[in-house]
Amino acid sequence: MKIGELARLSGLTPSRIRFYERIGLLKTVDRRPNGYRTYPQQAVMILGLITTAQRAGFTLDEIRTLLPPDLEHWDHATLMDALTRKIADIEALQARLAQSRVHLLRLIEDIQARPDDMDCAANAHRVLTNMLAEQPEALDVTSDDIRLLDKTNRRQSVSPGRRKKMASR
Amino acid sequence: MKIGELARLSGLTPSRIRFYERIGLLKTVDRRPNGYRTYPQQAVMILGLITTAQRAGFTLDEIRTLLPPDLEHWDHATLMDALTRKIADIEALQARLAQSRVHLLRLIEDIQARPDDMDCAANAHRVLTNMLAEQPEALDVTSDDIRLLDKTNRRQSVSPGRRKKMASR
DNA sequence: CCTAACGTTGAAGGTAGCTTTAAGGTCAAG
DNA sequence: CTTGACCTTAAAGCTACCTTCAACGTTAGG
Secondary structure, three states: OOHHHHHHOOOOHHHHHHHHHOOOOOOOOOOOOOOOOEOOOOOHHHHHHHHHHHHHOOOHHHHHHHHOOOOOOOOOOHHHHHHHHHHHHHHHHHHHHHHHHHHHHHHHHHHHHOOOOOOOHHHHHHHHHHHOOOOOOOOOOOOOOOOOHHHHOOOOOOOOOOOOOOOOO | OOHHHHHHHHHHHHHHHHHHHOOOOOOOOOEEEOOOOOOHHHHHHHHHHHHHHHHOOOOHHHHHHHOOOOOOOOOOHHHHHHHHHHHHHHHHHHHHHHHHHHHHHHHHHHHOOOOOOOOOOHHHHHHHHHHHOOOOOOOEEEEOOOOOOHHHHOOOOOOOOOEEEEEEE
C-alpha cells in the first residue's frame, strides 16, 4: 500500500509518517520502481501502536528505543520497566495536578473571603501576600521525563488561522 | 535594585526577566543614567506572582492579559473566570491521566497473563491486538488551553550536556 | 590601572513534534 | 493531451519559553 492509503487507515498524515521514518522511528520502507514508498499491512498496526504509546505519555525517543525491529519479539524486561516507570511518572503528575487544583480553589476562596471592612485594593494585597507565602515543598518530581500530555495529547495543534480537517482521530 | 539582585531575590535568571519585559509581561522599567534597569521592591512580588501562576498552569499570554498594570486593581470578574476555567482544565487533565494510568496498568496485567500454552511471539500478538482494539471515547477534552505542566513545570529545561545550578524556584 | 563581575543589546539557538512550502516527478481518467 | 490527485525531497516554519552568544559599556575592589 502507498503512503496515502496508510495515512487513511492509520489516521495520520503522510507528512507525519515520513517524519517518523526520517527520525528512525519507522525503519526505511521498500520503494516501488517509481520511488513511491510501499508499506505492508503491518504498518497500520505499528502506527497505531505508536500513537497509543504517545497518548500514554511516551516520547518518540522512548518509543523508538522500546519498539523492537520485529513486532513479535519484544524486550520484555525493558518494556515492563518502561511501563512501570511511566506509571510512576503519571502518578507524580497526578499529585502535582491535585496540588495545583487545591491551590487554585483555595485562591478563589481567599479572594471571596474579603472582610467587610476591607477595600478591594487591600484585599488584593492580602490575597497576594497569602499566596506568595504558601509555597509548600513544591512536590519534588523526581522522574525527569514528564512529557505526558501537553500539545502531544491535545485535540490538535491548530496552525494560526485556519483549521484543517485531517483525520487524526 | 538592579537586575542581578532582583534575579537573586526572585530566583529567576536576568535573561528571563529581560525576556519577560521584552514580551510585554513586565512593563518597561526605569533606567539609571548608565542604562541599567532599576526595579522597585514590588518587582519581586510580581515575578513571584508570575511563576506561581505558571506553576498553576497559566501561559505567559494568559498571565499578561490577567495581570493588571497596578497590583492592587484586578479585573475581578475576568480573574475569577480564568481561575475557574483553569480548574476545569486541570480536572480534564486529571481524567486523562487517570485513564492513561489504568490503560498502562491493564497493559502490564495483560502482558503477564500469557496463557501457559502460548509462546512469547503469539502473546505479543494477542496483547497488541487487545490494546489496539480498546480505544474508548478518548475523553474529549473540550477546553483548548491545556498547557499545564510539561516543560514549564519541569525541574529545569536542561541544555544538552552540562547542567546549570540556577535557582529555578 | 587592571580585572572581575556586572550591565546592555540584538540575534540566534534549542526543544518536541510535526506541518508547510517549494519545486518537482508519476499516474489514471476523460 | 491535459488535468488533478498522488508521490518525492530538502529545508524552513511553527509553538512556548527561554538561554546563549557576541560584542560591547560600567563599576567596584585591590
